[in-house]
Amino acid sequence: MMLKAHRNHPLWLAYMLHRLSGLALALFLPVHFHVLSLALTRPESLDRFLGLADNPGVKLAEFGLVFLLAVHFFGGLRLLALEFLPWSARQKTLAAASIAGAFLISGAFLLQAV
Structure with a gap:
């Protein structure tokens, strides 16, 4: 199955993840x-x-929950940036940084919970 052109864009992944x-x-x-x-x-x-x-399975699920919360939070910030800031080529980097930030926050939670 061939993906539509807009679905190949990295920001579409950020949209779907949010x-x-x-x-x-x-x-x-x-x-x-x-x-x-x-x-x-x-x-x-x-x-x-x-x-x-x-x-340990519950601890892993808690990691997933914190990851989802962080992803949703940073995705919301990305959407606010799209609404209120001018479009720039850096937004791909910002979307990737949002995922990395969510993983960092949820990983820190996991390490503290174990």
């Missing part, structure tokens, strides 16, 4: 609110759930 990270975060929020509600309604269930949080 949309997908937003969707993933939106899907995560109901689960997060449910776990928070356990603190008020069933503290013993929350304690069991928090015991699972020491699992």
Whole structure:
């Protein structure tokens, strides 16, 4: 299958990553609110759930969550720059720097959590 020309552009990847990270975060929020509600309604269930949080797989999932948050944040900054700053050739570099910054932030979180 051949990609359309605009999909070969690096900023299209930044566009899709921002949309997908937003969707993933939106899907995560109901689960997060449910776990928070356990603190008020069933503290013993929350304690069991928090015991699972020491699992290395959960630590990796937390890394993914922080990565998604950072990607979405930096993607939003990129969109604000597109809206309010003049277009420049450096935006490809800025988009790559946004991904690198998101990975750096989430990696630091992972190292602290392990």
